[in-house]
Amino acid sequence: MRRGTIVVGLALVLAACGDGSDAEGMSDAEALEAVEASQKVPAQELVLDPIGFGDIELAGALGFSCTFAARQKPDVVLALASREMGLVKTGGEMVRLAPDPGSGETVAGSWRNYDGQAISFTLALEEEGQPMAPEVTVYPAQLTIRDFNGDVAYESAGMAECGV
Known part of the structure; x- marks a missing residue:
């Protein structure tokens, strides 16, 4: 009985870990890249003044x-x-x-x-x-x-x- 509990528990842990993909099919690396891109502040156009x-x-x-x-x-x-x-x-x-x-x-x-x-x-x-x-x-x-x-x-x- 104890052996069956360990096997079922191990199966649940492995299922929770998944294959490194989220619900949308993105890998962890792709998801991280998407998050970093969304947090990046876009460049603001720089206006230069004349130098005298x-x-x-x-x-x-x-x-x-x-x-x-x-x-x-x-x-x-x-x-x-x-x-x-x-x-x-x-x-x-x-x-x-x-x-x-x-x-x-x-x-x-x-x-x-x-x-x-x-x-x-x-x-x-x-x-x-x-x-x-x-x-x-x-x-x-x-x-x-x-x-x-x-x-x-x-x-x-x-x-x-x-x-x-």
């Missing part, structure tokens, strides 16, 4: 750099990439980002990636630029800003003016 010469001067970013302007507004600087820092302005506040030397240099000599507390950006320059002055070259460029989750919060094609 005074902003650059106050940030101590005078000297060699690449300034990015979107195609829609070619005379408005939206990001700056130098060897020492990256800069963007949003909500009226300058955001300073640290260069990521491991990302490699661009053809102009600035870094490709910059990291901050809440955002990071990548400034990708095309290989061929157009000299505009003895120490200034303009490159077709792409600016991509990601939020703390790694989601794209801003992306635009434009031009990067690199030089002193």
